[in-house]
Amino acid sequence: MENLYCTIIQTSLAWEDKAANLEMLGKKILAIKDKTHIVILPEMFSTGFSMKPEILAESMDGATVAWMKDMAKNKKIILTGSLMIKENNAYYNRLLWVLPNGEIGFYDKRHLFGYGKEDEHYTPGKTRMIVSVNGWKINLQVCYDLRFPVWARQHMQENSNKEEYDVLVYVANWPEKRSHAWKSLLIARAIENQCYVIGVNRVGNDGNDIYHSGDSMVIGPLGEIIFERSNDECVQTISLDKSILDNVRNQFPFLSDADNFSISN
Secondary structure, eight states: OOOEEEEEEEOOOOTTOHHHHHHHHHHHHHTOOSOOSEEEOOTTTTTOSOSOHHHHOBOTTSHHHHHHHHHHHHHTOEEEEEEEEEETTEEEEEEEEEOTTSOEEEEEOSSOOGGGTGGGTOOOOOSOOEEEETTEEEEEEEGGGGGOHHHHOOOBOTTTOOBSOSEEEEEOOOOGGGHHHHHHHHHHHHHHHTSEEEEEOOEEEOTTOOEEEEEEEEEOTTSOEEEEEESSOEEEEEEEOHHHHHHHHHHOOGGGGSOOOOOOO
């Protein structure tokens, strides 16, 4: 199976300025020279982690979604990241998965950050989203979801006794004050689910003067850190090797001993 090439964009974001952020991110995406399948942007990449969806949210026919489709088509990549979406008189922190052919999948953030009053402005999602790329299966989640391991927990598929997914992705606006938790939990999710984990965070101060140190990471299935970057902006492409993942799972078949359970809404 072909290696999976993922490009993470760790960047500062202009506060509640969609035009500035799309211009900046467009330049970074178009400048990517490495071979890549997926480009991953932070949470709420067009605005920063704002609690003003009533003013800033767009529909799925809006300018930011159109921009994502154009970027994916022009670069022949899959583009993903979350933004504010209004749908049926509700607001969502929605992660979009945009294919080069214009098709779109999405995941609505399940766990809303009550400490930051996100739950007062947004509606939680109800279902997980696992996508497929060249035989790789990828579980897409957003920021605060990281603190809730049941939501990410790997299940063995009954018909094949294979794992549900190979890569777990978190896009985030995670503050530097809780960076130890961010890094520790990303490593834990990789170990307990025997998968690669990619965490993509922003850097810099937001409009509430909260500093973000980035600490974007790529972690292997044994919890080993493959890539980590703190404080600086970066555009980094990482190659994930399926044979390494298969060897770990075959040598240490821990998930076959896991508890069976289901999640209800």
